[in-house]
Amino acid sequence: MTGAFANTADIVLASASPRRKELLASTGVDFDVVVSAVEEPAPDEGETPGGYALRLACLKARDVARNRPGAFVLGADTVVAVGEHILGKPVDKDDAARMIGLLAGREHTVVTACCLLGPDGEAVWAEPVSTLVRFGPLTPQTIASYAATGESLDKAGGYAIQGLGGFMIESIDGSYSNVVGLPLSETVHALALAGAICPRRTCGQD
Template identity: 50%
Template structure:
């Protein structure tokens, strides 16, 4: 999968995620890659584990799992969580769970934390967590229920998609927008460039 973009890869790239948002973000750069999500289940956060440590652990777990099957390729994986205070929000388990998450987020500022992991062809592993602050408007229960009925929240961390219908919930962000979508593109790009995995241009 490829389309015109400002970069090209020098090694095969595998995306260890089934997220359409992450596929689109990498594709927009002009990179060619295969998609092979990890089948591993995601364990819950451990007692006392920070959000950054948790998403890094999940990203590394999934990326390293896929990398064992694609030696010689660059494997990229990521995991995103929505964090409100001490509460780490993953994907909702039900519509009531989605309503509970969205109600808690309404009118508040939360953090979206994405951990990404890059396994290089030589086996080196590079990982990092990036955080973005997100301000949410105060929404009524009726508005939130109507949003849940669209079906969009059900496979999204924190039960909303900033790049989709859920854009109406967000009043401001401070930090990386693509991090909220699911991949901190600027930081991932820096890692790939510094490692010689990608180069500018199409020539």
């Protein structure tokens, strides 16, 4: 199936996430995937979830852009926060269970920050996008059973809304794709505004 958009320039996704790759591919645009080699630093003292996610997204985009001059480079990073407390990826299944226990029966924020660099390496879009997610009540046994699946281990906050962890979600307020890992509406708008993509019919590629 062909998506609604087509390229007018080279695009690089600076992310190893298969979920971001699937989301961006759903638009119909072609892009390369180049994974950044930068180490992810810990949050600075007092750094907000949005500020931290944006810092990481821009670090990744700039690292990849050094070897891809002339292309638009999109970096992204997702964090989960309870208030201002940032939850990264769990180190093991016990850590995943701890995180899910913190989220059970309450609301939290998922922030995906995106950093789009233009062909000359200039930032043409840099923004954190937030979605409120509420978990239903969870028993310790349910939490342990989900953590045991191993799905949590490479997910910020220890769960995947689009995967086995979907049963824990009571409601969301905001972008669903943002929780998965890429705010599609904002991303498409930014790419189009920057001149990297256009509607397929406008480009004469229908």
